[in-house]
Amino acid sequence: MAQTTQEFGDWPLKRLMTEVVGSGQKSAEDMTRDQAREAFQRILAGEPDPTTLGAFWLANRWKRNNAEELAAYLDVMREESVETAEPDADPVDCGANYDGKGRSAILGVAAGVVAAATGTPVVVHSGDRVPTQKQDAYKHVLDELGVRTEIEPGESADMVDEVGFGFYYQPAFNPGVDALFDRRDQMGVRTFVNTVETLANPANADVHLGSFYHLAFATKMTDTLQATESQDVSRTLFFQGMEGYDDVRPGTTVVAEWNAGDEELDDFEIQTANYGMDFESEDLQVDDVAAESAAITEDVLAGERDDQFADAVALNAALRIYAREDADSLDEGLEMARDALDSGDAADVLDDLREF
Template sequence: MAQSSEHHGEWPLKRLLTEVVGSGHKSADDMTRAQATEAFERILDDEPDHTTLGAFWLANRWKRNTPDELAAYIDTMADRSVEVATPDCDPVDCGANYDGKGRSAILGVGAGIVAAAAGTPVVTHSGDRVPTQKQDAYKHVLDELGVRTDLKPAESADMVDETGFGFYYQPNFNPGVAGLVERRDMMGVRTFVNTIETLANPAGADVHLGSFYHLPYAKRIIDTFAASERYEIPRVVMFQGMEGYDDIRPGSTTVAVGEGGELDDFEIKTDEYGMDFAEEDLEVDDVATDSAAITEAVLAGDREDRFADAIALNGAFRIYAREDCESLDEGLAMAREAIADGSAEAVLDELREF
C-alpha cells in the first residue's frame, strides 16, 4: 500500500509528469536536482500509484536522464538503500548490467579472479534474474562454481580481503532497489534503475569499471559520478562490452577513461592483444553453466583457446583500470602469468572455501 506523502516535498510524480518530464522526448524539461531527489525518495518509499510510477519511468526513458538527475538518483540510493562495506584493500568496482547476458559467455568472474591473482583486487555485484532480461549474471556463474553468493555486505568485504575477489548480493546491500523488482518487471522495458543499480559501489571503491554501447553513455556516467555528492570515484574506466556487459567486445573497441570529470577516449584493436576472433565465437548454449565450466578450465590452465584469450584480456583491463600496470600489454602479461603459475586457480579454491 502506498505510504503517506506528507513527509515529502511539493513534487509528487504525477505533478512531475504533468509539469516537467511527461510531455514527450523533444519537449520535456529536465528535473532539478531537488525534484529528482524527491522523486526517487517517493519511489523507494512505495508512495506513487503504480500506474503513475510506470508513466514516470517511461517518461524518463523517452527524454533521457541528465547526469544531474542520475547523480540525484544515485545519491538518494546511497542515502536510503545502499549498505557499504569497505574492504581494507581498494578494489576495482565492476558494475555490469544486472539483467545479464543471454548469448555469450560471462567472462568477468574469470577475469576478476585472474586480476586478483595478479595483485589487483576486484569486486563484482548483481541481483538475481533482474528485469527486463532476467538472464544470467555474476551471481549465477559463481553459484555454478560453488562459490557462496548470498552474503551480507560485511562478509563480502571479508571475501575481498581474504581472496582478492569479492561478490556483493543486491538484496543484501541494496534492499530498497531490490524491492522494486516486481514493478520493474511489469514495465517490460528498462528504466533508469537499470543504470543506477550498477553504480551502487557497495565496496566503496576508488575505481569503477563499466561498459557502454556508445561513447556518449560513457560520458554521461563519468559526468554522473562527477556531479554526485555521495560518491567520490576518482577514476572511471569504460569500454564497449558484449550485450551491455563488462566483457570487452572483440574487434575495434573504444575505451573511455574519466578522471576529475574529464574524459579521454581511445581505440584498441583486440586482435593486437590476443583476441583475434569475432563476438559470435564467444557464444555458448547455457550462459551460467557453460561460463562456469569455461572459467574453471581456463583458470586451471586446461584451455588455451579463444575463451582463455578473452579472459586474459578482460583481466588485463581490470589491472589497467586500477593502474597496477603501465599499459594493457603489461597487464596482459601479468594476467597470463597468473594463470600459468597456478595463482588464479588458487584464488578460485579460496573462494570455494570461503
C-alpha cells in the first residue's frame, strides 16, 4: 500500500487540474502515462484534498480517459493495492460492474457454476454495495446461496482449484481502492475507479470476459489491457450486457473478441433467439435482485426450471466456455452447458461451493 509519507513527482492533482485536465470537456488535454500514474499514487496514499480529488475525478469523467491513462491507473492499482493469488487452474476472469444491478437477475453465478461443471474454471470478484449505485453484485447472490464470500485471496484461489468457481472479495484483495469508498460515495457519479477495479484480475487470469454498452468501450478496455504493464491478458471477450453487467442482453447483441497478436477487435452480432434466448430483457427482471437471483440459480442448477432464466444461464455459460476456448463455437459451448445441467454436474458444483 502507498503511504502518505512517500515521495511523489511534480504533478499534484491541483496542478494537473490547472494545467492539463481541468479546462473543460472540449479543451482538456490527456495526461502522460507518468502523470496519470502519479495522480493515482497520490489518490491511493490519501494525499489530495477532498475537494481537489472530487474535481479531478469529475474532470476525468468529462474529458474521458484514454487507454494509456486507464492502463496507468490499472498498473498503480495492481502494484500498490491489489493482492493477487493465482490458482493452479487458469480461469476466465469475469469483470462485472462492482456497483451492481437493480432491475434484472444476476445470472453470472449460475453461469459460472455451469461453466465450471464443464471444465472451464471461472473467477468472479466484487465489493459490497460499491458506489455509485450500491446495488446487488456477485457477493450478495453468493451470500444468499450460503457461500462464504468474506475470504482472503489465498482462500479464493483454493476455491477455484477445489471447486472450479472462485470469488475474490474486494476489501480483502484490493484494500487501497476499498479505502476510497466514502470519497467515491460523496461523488454521486461513477469515476475511473469504477472502470479499473473491474480489471483488477486478482487471479492473474489470461482470459478476461466483460460487458459494454457501446462497442467503443470494449475497444478501449481491450486497448487498456494491451497497454498495461502489470498483467498479461492474452484474450478478451466482451458483449453487450444487461445494466452494464456480465449477463448477455437478449435480442441482437454485439460480441467483441480479441486475441494477443490481433491488431484490432473482431466484432460480430448474434441473435440470442438462435441460442435459446427468444424473449425480451424485461423477462429477466426481478424485484429483489440478490434473493431472487439466488433462488433462480438454485432452481436452474437443480433442473427445476426450463424457462427463460434457464435459457439465459445456459447461453451465459456458453460465452464463458467459448471465452476460454474450451469450445470452438457458441453452439458447442451451449451444448456443453446444457449437458452439465441435464447430468446434475452443475448442481454438484454448487454443493461443493457451499461446502468450501
